[in-house]
Amino acid sequence: MMKNKLLTIMLIILVTITLLGVAGVIVYKQLGTDTPNAAPNIDKILEQSIDVPELNTNLADRKYIQLSLKIQLDSKEAAEExxxxxxxxxxxxxxxLSEMSSKDLEGKRGKELLTNTLKSKFNGLMQDGEVQKVYITSYAIS
Incomplete structure (x- = not known):
């Protein structure tokens, strides 16, 4: 009887250790040491970005906008494309821009609307890689 009790305790300990080990591996893989959301350094961002030179065009409400952009992509190859x-x-x-009015572009929300719309449209162009962020580097409406 003592042997059965000892065997049962050993099996419980073994199963517990195994479960803890499996749980540890799962947590490690979920958290990971190489997180893809880690912020890249500035040199990498510049390598993966392109500049859109200053553009002047009219808005829907007959006003003019002058702006330039920097588009950050997910790889150097995507930037080349x-x-x-x-x-x-x-x-x-x-x-x-021809579909937007100066009122649409007002404030932070207007600029976020513009950059999110452009990001979505630009991603539609891409065959390899994707646009990560669109930065407005200069902006004037008259």
């Missing part, structure tokens, strides 16, 4: 698509980027910019 986007550079080749510069004419398509400018076309999208003119298309989106």
């Amino acid at each position: 986007m550079t080749k698509r510069d004419f398509q980027v400018k076309d999208i910019l003119v298309e989106v």
